[in-house]
Amino acid sequence: MFPQLEDIGKRRRQLGLKQSELAKLAGVSQSLIAKLEAGKIDSSYTKVKAIFDVLERLEIKNRIQAEKVLHKEVIGVQKEEPVAKVVQLMKEHNFSQIPVFNGKQSVGSVSEKTILRQILAGCDLAEISKLPTAKIMDEAFPQVSEDAPLSLISNLLQVYSAVLVSKQGEVMGIITKADLLRML
Secondary structure: OOOOOOHHHHHHHHOOOOHHHHHHHHOOOHHHHHHHHHOOOOOOHHHHHHHHHHHHHHHHHHOOEHHHOOEOOOOOEEOOOEHHHHHHHHHHHOOOEEEEEEOOEEEEEEEHHHHHHHHHOOOOHHHHHHOEHHHOOEOOOOEEEOOOEHHHHHHHHOOOOEEEEEEOOEEEEEEEHHHHHHOO
């Protein structure tokens, strides 16, 4: 479906372009852009298509993707490792959550909340620390591809504490809320 002519001005402004800059990139006149945005003219298909092609190309170029935000070093634990190892890694790296793996496959996650839930349930601390991580883990973090847009990642981070980034099925990085805040 072809975008609406009314979208030209909005998309141009979101990209921070002047009418003259868009016109030059699309190979049309600035006055054509002004008239289209004002709704005073219907232009030929080829000219309008050229304008929307430029807008699309610039939006894709400006879109922040997962690969630009992620931490390549993913620190996690194997599901059979004791909870004490999880706590040690979280302290050592100042993390509030880490993924749990079975080999290279993500099978769960552990966060500070996960461990606190065990403590609040009245479990003995010494017993909790000896348990295999699989006994207390929560669901796995969602996985996205390296070219996933920031909008998808930020939506997932409203529900999950981290997002794993994978390439051809293999985890290659992790993104947390702190990583998004560092971008500001």
